[in-house]
Amino acid sequence: MDPTVENTPTDEHTDSTTQTSPSAVPTRVNKAKRNYRTKKRDSNSDKEHDSDKDMKDNNVDAKSTQQEKPQQPTSSSSSSNLPYVQSQNAQNIGEIYPGLARLSFLDQDSGAEGGDTAQEGVGLGTARSRRPLQQKSLPSQQPPPQTSTNADEGEDQSAASQPAVETLPAPPSNSPSATSSGISSESSLVEIKDTASENKGRGLFSAAQDVLKAGTLVFKEMGYCQVVNDASLSSVCSACFKDTREEQGEDEKSASAGGVSASNQRKLVRCAGCKVVWYCNKTCQIKDWKLHHQLECQGIQQSMKNSVMKDVWTKRSMDTTTVRALCRLIRRRERVRTSAAYKTEHKKMDAAQKQVNEVYYSGLDQKEEEWLDEHGATWIDQYLRAPAGNQGMSSKGILDESSQFTKIMAVVMSCVITAKEDRAAFMRGSGESEGEGEGASGTRGFELLRKLLSYGFSVTNLETTTAVGLALYVQSMPFMNHSCLPNCVYTFKGSRVECRVIRDIQPGEELLISYIDQIGTTQERQKQLKEQYHFTCICPLCQYFPANPLIQPNQDTLLAIIPNPTCAPLLDPKQGFVCPNTACVTRTDIGPILAMESQLTIYNKVELRCESCEHVTELTQEIVQENQEEAERMVSRFVREMNGASDQQLKSGSRNFELARVKLPETTDEKAAEEAAKAAAAMGGMNSVHEPSTAALQYFDDAYRALTGVAPPQARAHSRQPTGSPMDINEDPVHRSPLHRLVRNLEQMGFDEAVSHKNWVFALHRSLELERILDNTYIGHHPLKAVQGYYTCKIVNLLANLLLEESTIEIEESDHDQDSDEDEEMAGNSDDERDLKALRNAMGGGGGSRGSKGQGTGSMQEQLLKRKQAGSAKLGDETKSKAAMKSTPIKRIQTESSRQLLMYLKSLIPKIEDPALLQQFRVCWGKDGKLANRYRYQVDSLKQALYYAELPFQETNP
Numbered sequence: 001m002d003p004t005v006e007n008t009p010t011d012e013h014t015d016s017t018t019q020t021s022p023s024a025v026p027t028r029v030n031k032a033k034r035n036y037r038t039k040k041r042d043s044n045s046d047k048e049h050d051s052d053k054d055m056k057d058n059n060v061d062a063k064s065t066q067q068e069k070p071q072q073p074t075s076s077s078s079s080s081n082l083p084y085v086q087s088q089n090a091q092n093i094g095e096i097y098p099g100l101a102r103l104s105f106l107d108q109d110s111g112a113e114g115g116d117t118a119q120e121g122v123g124l125g126t127a128r129s130r131r132p133l134q135q136k137s138l139p140s141q142q143p144p145p146q147t148s149t150n151a152d153e154g155e156d157q158s159a160a161s162q163p164a165v166e167t168l169p170a171p172p173s174n175s176p177s178a179t180s181s182g183i184s185s186e187s188s189l190v191e192i193k194d195t196a197s198e199n200k201g202r203g204l205f206s207a208a209q210d211v212l213k214a215g216t217l218v219f220k221e222m223g224y225c226q227v228v229n230d231a232s233l234s235s236v237c238s239a240c241f242k243d244t245r246e247e248q249g250e251d252e253k254s255a256s257a258g259g260v261s262a263s264n265q266r267k268l269v270r271c272a273g274c275k276v277v278w279y280c281n282k283t284c285q286i287k288d289w290k291l292h293h294q295l296e297c298q299g300i301q302q303s304m305k306n307s308v309m310k311d312v313w314t315k316r317s318m319d320t321t322t323v324r325a326l327c328r329l330i331r332r333r334e335r336v337r338t339s340a341a342y343k344t345e346h347k348k349m350d351a352a353q354k355q356v357n358e359v360y361y362s363g364l365d366q367k368e369e370e371w372l373d374e375h376g377a378t379w380i381d382q383y384l385r386a387p388a389g390n391q392g393m394s395s396k397g398i399l400d401e402s403s404q405f406t407k408i409m410a411v412v413m414s415c416v417i418t419a420k421e422d423r424a425a426f427m428r429g430s431g432e433s434e435g436e437g438e439g440a441s442g443t444r445g446f447e448l449l450r451k452l453l454s455y456g457f458s459v460t461n462l463e464t465t466t467a468v469g470l471a472l473y474v475q476s477m478p479f480m481n482h483s484c485l486p487n488c489v490y491t492f493k494g495s496r497v498e499c500r501v502i503r504d505i506q507p508g509e510e511l512l513i514s515y516i517d518q519i520g521t522t523q524e525r526q527k528q529l530k531e532q533y534h535f536t537c538i539c540p541l542c543q544y545f546p547a548n549p550l551i552q553p554n555q556d557t558l559l560a561i562i563p564n565p566t567c568a569p570l571l572d573p574k575q576g577f578v579c580p581n582t583a584c585v586t587r588t589d590i591g592p593i594l595a596m597e598s599q600l601t602i603y604n605k606v607e608l609r610c611e612s613c614e615h616v617t618e619l620t621q622e623i624v625q626e627n628q629e630e631a632e633r634m635v636s637r638f639v640r641e642m643n644g645a646s647d648q649q650l651k652s653g654s655r656n657f658e659l660a661r662v663k664l665p666e667t668t669d670e671k672a673a674e675e676a677a678k679a680a681a682a683m684g685g686m687n688s689v690h691e692p693s694t695a696a697l698q699y700f701d702d703a704y705r706a707l708t709g710v711a712p713p714q715a716r717a718h719s720r721q722p723t724g725s726p727m728d729i730n731e732d733p734v735h736r737s738p739l740h741r742l743v744r745n746l747e748q749m750g751f752d753e754a755v756s757h758k759n760w761v762f763a764l765h766r767s768l769e770l771e772r773i774l775d776n777t778y779i780g781h782h783p784l785k786a787v788q789g790y791y792t793c794k795i796v797n798l799l800a801n802l803l804l805e806e807s808t809i810e811i812e813e814s815d816h817d818q819d820s821d822e823d824e825e826m827a828g829n830s831d832d833e834r835d836l837k838a839l840r841n842a843m844g845g846g847g848g849s850r851g852s853k854g855q856g857t858g859s860m861q862e863q864l865l866k867r868k869q870a871g872s873a874k875l876g877d878e879t880k881s882k883a884a885m886k887s888t889p890i891k892r893i894q895t896e897s898s899r900q901l902l903m904y905l906k907s908l909i910p911k912i913e914d915p916a917l918l919q920q921f922r923v924c925w926g927k928d929g930k931l932a933n934r935y936r937y938q939v940d941s942l943k944q945a946l947y948y949a950e951l952p953f954q955e956t957n958p
């Protein structure tokens with residue numbers, strides 16, 4: 001095992017998120033780009049710090065080498081690993097905290113660079129807070145006692161065999177008291193329970209009695225261990241996670257406004273011991289020292305004695321983020337701290353410092369830190385375990401097979417384990433069974449790494465949203481499952497995580513976050529989730545917006561997907577036709593998939609690049625194929641749902657009902673809710689439609705405004721119609737609710753009839769109607785519109801084919817005898833063929849006819865080819881009469897169907913040609929009008945078909 005293997009990442013400028021976060025750590029990938037920029041700055045500032053401080057550090061180091069010689073441990077097996085142990089009689093900070101005696105901070109503070117004015121200017125530290133603590137004022141403390149590891153582990157092991165509810169101590173009040181059995185304390189808003197389905201393992205659920213309102217802070221939680229990532233070490237305080245890059249930004253702003261210059265910005269100070277971590281000031285350093293860094297510092301220095309490891313720490317021959325996190329985790333587990341030292345320290349902090357640091361420092365919550373010290377290890381051992389379904393995480397596979405992980409373990413061992421035999425035990429700990437491989441450090445190394453990788457979270461800067469560190473939480477956060485349509489978001493205050501609800505959550509509902517950035521298509525998201533987190537997401541969004549961008553959510557999930565009108569996918573990021581980058585403000589369309597089909601036949605893969613944000617969406621033939629197949633299935637489903645099948649009406653479950661419903665904000669006001677429900681029920685397909693209540697109208701107005709950003713098109717008084725008075729859409733339309741009219745119109749459309757009989761012509765008619773209605777109701781792009789547009793095209797295409805067949809039937813018939821086998825095959829294979837057959841059935845009972853399977857339509861182009869092959873663009877008299885003789889009954893039926901078709905087409909043509917309609921498609925599908933072009937192509941096909949069918953075609957309204 002050689003930790004300096006060539007391909008170890010060495011470039012400090014590489015992306016911090018991907019580099020510093022293990023693949024399984026929830027992180028925000030697109031932030032990486034931004035990170036890259038800031039990282040360069042980090043790296044520069046790192047160098048700056050290095051160059052101007054190392055000398056000072058070296059001087060101090062040289063002076064203090066002798067004094068700081070570590071004392072030997074006096075007790076406790078685990079302390080044998082510790083190079084530094086506090087003197088019982090320590091009277092000054094140098095004795096108590098050896099590293100502090102060598103703080104470069106002291107030099108800096110008194111140096112020319114970091115004056116008080118500048119420090120005050122940045123707003124974080126007052127002159128007072130920036131002053132080093134008086135050595136006298138520091139307590140003469142005992143070092144944090146190192147309790148017997150074995151005893152600690154013994155406790156953990158016995159607890160592991162007990163039911164969770166009996167063994168788990170309640171976390172402090174600001175976090176949920178959660179148990180795996182679902183029992184929670186009174187104050188808890190959340191509880192951990194098995195998810196029962198979806199193979200997700202456990203999840204975090206609302207334990208509140210009432211609805212958790214959007215915005216509610218459901219829990220906040222401190223990390224059991226947290227580290228700043230390598231890229232941010234010199235810019236982010238390793239204790240409070242304060243990011244000085246924010247200050248730099250502020251400085252730059254204030255400098256340009258005549259304030260403190262950026263060059264005077266406050267800088268972090270580096271630990272002179274290990275020269276790895278940086279802090280705001282001594283307060284932060286002390287805190288981190290007590291909690292983590294004392295042992296970490298010793299460990300790093302111990303590691304550096306090995307020349308290979310030295311390169312890791314000094315030249316960053318590999319990223320150390322995970323290493324440091326794991327070391328902290330191992331170390332913290334080793335001890336059960338008495339809180340005395342921490343308490344004393346906390347009390348001694350002056351108020352100003354508390355105030356300053358409170359904002360950022362996540363370690364101030366003494367109670368929680370104490371709780372974590374006492375019980376965190378138990379939680380990690382017992383409760384953090386990857387769900388059974390998560391094969392990628394469940395075995396030692398990912399660890400053993402990855403040289404990267406082996407390297408991490410090597411460096412970790414060099415920091416935390418000295419004895420050879422202990423290392424062997426530590427490595428053996430990669431076994432699955434509990435208790436195997438207990439090392440002298442009392443940890444199972446690989447097991448802990450696995451947990452860190454599974455449950456670690458990438459800490460991000462709230463302001464810049466860049467990844468700045470890695471933290472392991474043990475109470476609530478690690479139990480949160482993923483959804484691409486989350487109902488919660490988490491943010492960080494320092495390294496403390498806070499979880500808030502973003503839409504109302506019902507009692508008992510699962511709380512879900514998104515592990516990944518939500519931009520991107522379902523395919524992109526699923527790929528990332530699979531690769532990074534080893535599961536296949538089946539959240540409603542993935543199910544109902546699968547690879548197919550045309551698919552619509554079904555009625556059951558519509559509300560889940562559009563829970564709140566303000567979140568409605570007006571510009572659906574998952575569609576793929578519209579730029580999937582939600583951050584793309586201009587919403588530049590990337591062009592329709594359909595238009596890429598021809599390219600896809602040549603190139604296997606086509607990339608659609610958003611002109612505005614350059615987001616790239618990848619298309620493959622498989623994706624398109626999948627889309628097509630799904631679209632076929634969706635034709636009937638979509639249209640049926642639009643109308644609502646009769647058995648569904650009572651369930652109020654039809655799509656139009658839901659469509660209406662999502663526009664009505666939920667209310668807890670019983671009366672208002674009742675009114676809204678009545679109005680919605682009326683809209684959803686009841687026989688008689690009543691005027692909606694005033695409240696319902698008001699809801700609609702509000703929803704409309706939220707949905708569209710503008711006031712409802714018609715200002716109207718919310719006067720209530722006499723109860724029971726039927727709605728007449730022609731009557732006083734100004735005073736009618738657009739929603740009401742929409743629903744009424746939908747109700748009258750009767751799509752199911754058309755679709756269940758595959759009567760495409762009728763369906764098209766309905767479809768065009770619906771298109772108008774939708775356009776009146778929605779502004780901008782709406783998935784329904786996209787789907788509608790697609791189906792309209794498809795239907796027109798079918799019609800065109802049908803008409804072409806009508807015109808060529810006799811040729812077909814004449815060829816039928818000799819081509820019968822071939823035709824049979826075609827009939828079986830062609831979807832169009834089946835559709836046409838169904839259409840004939842619907843339009844005149846031609847289902848059993850020989851002709852219906854003898855069309856061999858395939859495509860219109862095929863037909864035209866056949867026609868050409870027949871030697872005539874128009875039917876020859878000879879052929880006609882031959883065909884007429886052969887297939888008289890078929891002809892009769894077809895004539896009937898032709899008449900019907902003609903009738904429909906006459907009414908459709910003006911609609912198809914309607915410039916306003918075409919404009920709608922353009923709006924709907926993209927500024928480049930690609931779909932519109934395609935649509936026009938369909939119209940041209942139709943015209944052509946009409947021509948061949950010798951049916952009259954009028955350019956203007958008939």
Ligand SMILES: C[S@@+](CC[C@H](N)C(=O)[O-])C[C@H]1O[C@@H](n2cnc3c(N)ncnc32)[C@H](O)[C@@H]1O
Pocket residue numbers: 198199200201202203384385386387389390393454455477478479480481482483533534535536537538539
């Ligand atoms: C941070 S843990 C979440 C808690 C986890 N369910 C448990 O029981 O410990 C992350 C792991 O939970 C599982 N998980 C999270 N969200 C999921 C989802 N939507 N579908 C399937 N598995 C999921 C995956 O195995 C993932 O690696």
